[in-house]
Amino acid sequence: EAQVTQNPRYLITVTGKKLTVTCSQNMNHEYMSWYRQDPGLGLRQIYYSMNVEVTDKGDVPEGYKVSRKEKRNFPLILESPSPNQTSLYFCASSDSTGGTEAFFGQGTRLTVV
Amino acid sequence: GNSVTQMEGPVTLSEEAFLTINCTYTATGYPSLFWYVQYPGEGLQLLLKATKADDKGSNKGFEATYRKETTSFHLEKGSVQVSDSAVYFCALSNWNTGNQFYFGTGTSLTVIP
Numbered sequence: 001e002a003q004v005t006q007n008p009r010y011l012i013t014v015t016g017k018k019l020t021v022t023c024s025q026n027m028n029h030e031y032m033s034w035y036r037q038d039p040g041l042g043l044r045q046i047y048y049s050m051n052v053e054v055t056d057k058g059d060v061p062e063g064y065k066v067s068r069k070e071k072r073n074f075p076l077i078l079e080s081p082s083p084n085q086t087s088l089y090f091c092a093s094s095d096s097t098g099g100t101e102a103f104f105g106q107g108t109r110l111t112v113v
Numbered sequence: 114g115n116s117v118t119q120m121e122g123p124v125t126l127s128e129e130a131f132l133t134i135n136c137t138y139t140a141t142g143y144p145s146l147f148w149y150v151q152y153p154g155e156g157l158q159l160l161l162k163a164t165k166a167d168d169k170g171s172n173k174g175f176e177a178t179y180r181k182e183t184t185s186f187h188l189e190k191g192s193v194q195v196s197d198s199a200v201y202f203c204a205l206s207n208w209n210t211g212n213q214f215y216f217g218t219g220t221s222l223t224v225i226p
Contacts, residue, residue: 004156031212042218043157043202050211090156098208099145099164104156 002027006091006105013081013112021076021108023091029103030096032074033058034066036087037107043090049074050096081112115140115210119203119217126193126224134188134220136177136203144207146170146179146186151200151219160188160201193224 004025013019025032033048035058045058049068063085065077074093078085088109094102120135138144145164149157161170163179163186170177175190186203203217 033214035216040218043216048213092157092214094206094212094214096212098206098212099162100212101147101159101162102204102206102214104149104158106156 002103004091004093004103004105006089006108009106009108011108011110013110015082015112016080019078019081019110021078021089021091021110023074023076023105024072025074025091025093025103026072027093027095027103028071029093030071031102032068032091032093033102034064034074034076035090035092036060037090038087046076046089081110083112086110086112115144115205115207115213115215117203117205117215117217119201119220121218121220122200123221123223126222128195128224128226129192130224132188132190132193132197132222134201134203134222136186136188136217138184138186138203138205140184140205140207142207142209143181144205145212146177147204147206147214148175148177148186148188149202149204149216151202153199157202193222195224195226198222198224 034046035043047066049055091105148160161172163170166181
């Protein structure tokens with residue numbers, strides 16, 4: 001079954017404690033991205049990757065890091081989380097072929113206290 | 114650049130009412146257009162898509178037509194059900210940005226019995 005898997009689904013952490021949210025896809029997609037979803041602001045892209053070892057900033061990259069060492073994995077790293085990073089996070093992947101859909105993970109609800 | 118604008122919500126309708134959610138886009142060339150749906154507590158899933166002008170995407174009674182002359186992709190359903198209550202996102206992808214996705218802010222729909 002084609003899917004994007006994020007872990008964990010829920011996470012509560014304290015300010016400043018480094019954390020990683022994992023994302024893995026089994027569709028051999030080149031393109032992967034991270035979004036955060038906040039009330040009234042829709043989906044905002046954090047980082048994206050067009051292939052292995054190729055990453056670039058999205059609209060709201062501050063406070064986040066990513067890496068793409070393997071095609072299937074695209075972890076999101078918060079080196080020093082702050083309360084304003086409390087949000088719902090989604091990972092997505094898509095093929096580079098035009099017109100194909102993006103597949104989304106189930107989301108990670110992060111609370112930073 | 115590429116961008117999507119969709120109507121503000123929330124939208125509340127009675128069961129069996131007609132639904133329209135407006136979406137307009139800005140893009141160069143010939144983007145592909147999508148509607149995604151997010152049910153409560155879940156990730157985004159593709160509802161329908163259209164890849165060229167005058168194409169009509171349809172699924173689960175929802176329809177949207179790719180109108181290049183008005184740069185629009187409005188979502189319609191003739192008779193909504195309570196189970197259609199969700200957040201709806203309009204999106205585009207464009208070859209000139211490596212098929213990166215651009216999302217609208219989402220429209221929350223609540224259908225009451």
